[in-house]
Amino acid sequence: MPRWAIYVIVAVGILLILLCCLCICIKCCCKGKKKKKFQRDEQINLKGVDGKTSTVLVQPDVVDVDYGSTKVYRGKLLYSLEYNAALSELTVGIKQANNLKAMDLGGSSDPYVKLYILPEKSKTYETKVFKNTLSPVFNEQFTFQLPRSSLLKSTAVMKVFDFNRFTKHQVIGELRLQLGDVDWNHVIEEWQDLAEPAKFEDENLGEICFSLRYVPTANKLTVVILEAKNLRSMDFGGSSDPYVKVQLTLDKRKWKKKTTSIKKKTLNPYFNESFTFEVSFDQIQRVNLVVSVWDHDTVTRNDAIGKVFLGCNASGNQLRHWADMLSNPRRPVAQWHSLLSAEQVNSTLALKKRIPVPNKVKESPLFEKHFK
Secondary structure: OOHHHHHHHHHHHHHHHHHHHHHHHHHHHHHHHHHHHHHHHHHHHHHHHHOOOOHHHHOOOHHHOOOOOOOOOOOEEEEEEEEEOOOOEEEEEEEEEEOOOOOOOOOOOOEEEEEEEEOOOOOEEEOOOOOOOOOOEEEEEEEEEOOHHHHOOOEEEEEEEEOOOOOOOEEEEEEEEEHHHOOOOOOEEEEEEOEOOOOOOOOOOOEEEEEEEEEOOOOEEEEEEEEEEOOOOOOOOOOOOEEEEEEEEEOOEEEEEEEOOOOOOOOOOEEEEEEEEEOOHHHHOOEEEEEEEEEOOOOOOOEEEEEEEEEOOOOHHHHHHHHHHHHOOOOOEEEEEEOEOHHHHHHHHOOOOOOOOOHHHHOOHHHHHHHO
16 A cells, blocks of 8 residues: 555544544533533522512412312303292293313213202203203203292202213202392392212112103004112112002093012112003103102002103103104114102192093993093
């Protein structure tokens, strides 16, 4: 190899070594500057702590506002209150809700509102169910007969639920209004944030699942009592002997009735029993279906565990189930329902008393056709 080539190779090697050394020096200098800057910034922040400007440590970022907080935003409800002293009538309006908490997997809810007055709780109303929305507009009004003396001691409860056809309905939130604190000189209309629902207030009577099927061409209404669960214990041993009574009322009068078999010592009975009634298309619009669960006693009188009624006069989930049946003829529609107290259902139905019918009329073919 020529001597000049060796000199070139040595020179290139030395140059590369110098470049590497230069890069290392630059990197070390940058690290030193960053470290000094960090120490200087830290000193500035620590100086701020000694004085009155401690907001740097106290006030969190906007993103961290709810960190560690157990309060959950559930949405808000617009309602109205009006009292007619002359008629002893309280009118509660459920106007609309906004920004409700999403309860379904799709990030939405199927909300409806349940309304009642404590402590009497003689009537319970439900609004219509709105599908897949967090801001439903209800615009419904409900009336309670309430004397002035009772009004001042009462509490209006508005509970917003998420509807589920096959599982228990979940509570989104509630409002509790002390009616004794309200200024009744004018109509009240205001928004309020929903609060966490109170625990252990509502008596849990259990739930029942049944299906409905109506065939208009055959004038047949079929009710299949499927099962019940979490029924209230009525016996001393912590159990019950439940059976179900299926009753039709026509024009506010008792009409037809059938019962299931009795299931011994259980709070979760399985029936799967079917009942068919002859109901014309004209009658189906004036009929109410009353499904009641009873505890059988061999010695004493049978006790009602709970009831639910469906029909065109119903509201909330019961009305929805009835409407689904009518809009899907020939197809069975099943749904779970929470049982209500017998007093609540009876006061809402307000059935007329039976008129004594002479025996001759009872024996006529026309009577047998329509009332047997």
